[in-house]
Amino acid sequence: MGEQRKGVVALAVACVVWGLSPLYYKLLAAVPPLEVLSHRTLWSLALFGLILLGQGRLREVPQLLRSHGGGVALAAVLISANWFLFILSVQIGLTVQASLGYYIFPLVAVLLGVLAFGERLNRWQGLAVSLAAAAVLVLTFGLGVAPWVALALATTFGLYGLIKKRLVAGPVVSVTAEVLVLAPLAVVWLAGVHGGLFSEFSRAGGWFGHSLGTSLLLAFSGVMTAGPLILFTYASQRVTMATVGLVQYLNPTLQFLCATLVFAEPFSRWHGIAFGLIWAALAIYSWQALVQDRAARSRNSRPGTSATAVK
Template sequence: MRDATRGIGAMVATCVIWGTSALYYREVAEVPPLEVLSHRTLWSLVFFGGILLGQGRLGEAFALLARHPGEVALAAVMISANWFLFIFSVQSGHTLEASLGYYIFPLVAVALGVLVFHERLSRGQGIAVALATAAVGVLTFGLGVAPWIALTLAGTFGIYGLLKKRIAAGPVVSVTAEVLLLAPLAAGWLWAVHLGHASEADRAGGWFGTGWKVSLLLAFSGVMTAVPLMLFSYASRRIGLATLGLVQYLNPTLQFLCAVTVFAAPFTGWHAIAFGLIWSALALYSLEALRQDRAARRRPARVGTSGTVT
């Protein structure tokens, strides 16, 4: 099997895990979102830390913290906010809005690139961003409230991506550094909820250890976080960015299907218009990305005056 085929397979597996993760978080719906987030943080640290320790590379995470404390801390805040909001959206019946957020994310990332790095938009990219903006406007007008969950998910993930560009480290090392910073907060919160939980009949927190099913599900959150991230890293080294971006739309598509078919989320006419605009924007954005990728491949190498390729 060629590397590119393996890369696409790994990316599809990544998106299937991400896209169906709402089914997992619905299984722990009785556990408060902040408690689920705390377990996800600690079990991710156990998983990632174990991998790096086995490879003799755990010191790289501490070195990264020493080199980029501010960037790592802000990245940790962004990813924890993103994780929390996704867990909350699933448990509170807003999975459809969460899927919209991950559809919008690529276009938000383009807009952030313009604002932060002063990148120039092509005509197609500009129209795609305008269509996404119109979709948000349609939902705000039609439903009477802005889709804050979608916008915040897209925004936090977009800022997280920008910060990752400034941190020269692989995903396992960088995420380990982030959860290292978050672990004391997560452990402190779990200690507090287990110490002061309500009665068994009216339990408000402290779910770990109350039953084998819920305990295993909470511990499994580390695997749910780590495995797709490692698959994504594997895929990104073997396929082009345009292909990576196209396959990545499988994630919010599966989230959308889970919301509408499994969770029976209400899908109004306003949702239909907004999602239609988003899908049109993503189609245009994808075609533009493919066009730029092909142009880059066809661009002839520059030849220096000595006749050597530069």
Template sequence: MTEARKGILAMVGACTIWGLSPLYYKLLVAVPPGEVLSHRTLWSLAFFGIVLALQGRLAQVPRLLSGRRALIVVLAAVAISANWFMFILSIQIDRAVEASLGYYIFPLVAVMLGVIAFGERLRPAQGMAVALAATAVALLTWGLGVTPWISLFLAGTFGIYGLMKKRLDAGPVVSVTAEVLVLSPLATLWLAGIHDGLWSEGRPGGFFGHDLHLSLLLAFSGVLTGGPLILFSYAARRVNMTTVGLIQYLNPTLQFLCATLVFREPFTPWHLGAFALIWTALAIYSAEALRQDRAARRAAASAATSGISVT
């Protein structure tokens, strides 16, 4: 099996785990989302710490927590924790359809953030895709009488997280370890507050250690977080980013199927119209990405040929 094929299989594996994760978080519906997030943070730290220790890379983490990079890590940590919390909450309150929509529109939000943050120029096809996505959000807002704020929040926080990651010169596993390390004191305080009865988020808290089934599920959240990221990192080193971007649509697609077929959440004609516009926008965006990738490969091949002929 070629390295590229191994990379594609790893990417499919990562996106499948991410896409089916609503099924896992639905099993934790009795546990308040803040408590789930706290456990996810701490168990992820344990998982990543073990992985990096085995790889001999644990010393790389403190380097990210000094100087200017420390602030970037903190901002990235805030963005990803907000994203994780909202995703967990959306599953618990039966809004998984909106969550899947958020991850569908994320690539288009990322394009707009690139324009704002880096002064990147929109190509006509990209502009059309972004316009269709905006129309989809407007259609859903008008039809349902409420803005799909969960979708926008998830896409926005994940987009901001991506911007922060671009400014960090570190691998994904090392950087995420630094992020959950920053968040771990807050997670510990939150769980301590639950244990002491300071807050309960409207429901009984402190499930870990009192319910074996839920305790195991909470502990497994570290593996569920870290495993796909390691697969993604493996794939990113072996597959071009255009292919990675296309395979990533498997994630929201599986989330969407979980929401509609398993959770039986409402899917109105307004949802259908909005999703149709989003899918069209992503088709245009993907076609443009493929065109750019092929053009870049042709240019590289032409340059290589020219170099050979000259020598």
């Protein structure tokens, strides 16, 4: 199997794990989301720390914190908010909205690029963003309330991506630094929960240790976080960004199927119209990404044209 094919397989597996993760978090529906988030933070830190220790790269984490502490802290706040909202959406029956959020994320990222970096949209990209905005308006009008979970998930992940572009560090190192920043809050929260200080937010004594099954599920949250990210990192080094963009739609598609087919969440005609608009927007966006990727490769393959010259 060639390197590119290995990359596609790794990317597909990562997206399938992310897409089916609602099934995992539904098993933890009885555990308050802040408690699940705290365990996810600490177990992820332990696993990422072991990986970096094995690679001899653990020293890169404090180096990143010294050089970009503010950016890491902001990224940590954004990704923890994103994780919390996703866990909460599954627990309260809003997985359809969560899938919508990850569908519109690429379009939100394009819009943030315009606002933050002054990037320009061509007419097709502008049409795609307009269709996404129309989908949000349709849901707001049809359901009488804005899809706040979807918007918050897409926005926090989009802003997280903006921050990450400014951090000169690999994904495993940067995420390890982020969960390290969050770890003291997670420890305080779990100590309070298990000590009965936050009994109004959780069962007195906390859920870890309550049963073997629940404890194992909470500990496995580290694998659920680290595994797909490592696969995604491996894949992104071997496949084109256009391929990454297309295969990533497996994630929200599987989330959508979990929500409608497994959880039997409501899916009204307004949802149907909105998702139709989103899928049309993503088709346009993906087509444009493929066209731009093909044009870039064509330029780079011209005789006498090097990557350096193009840059």
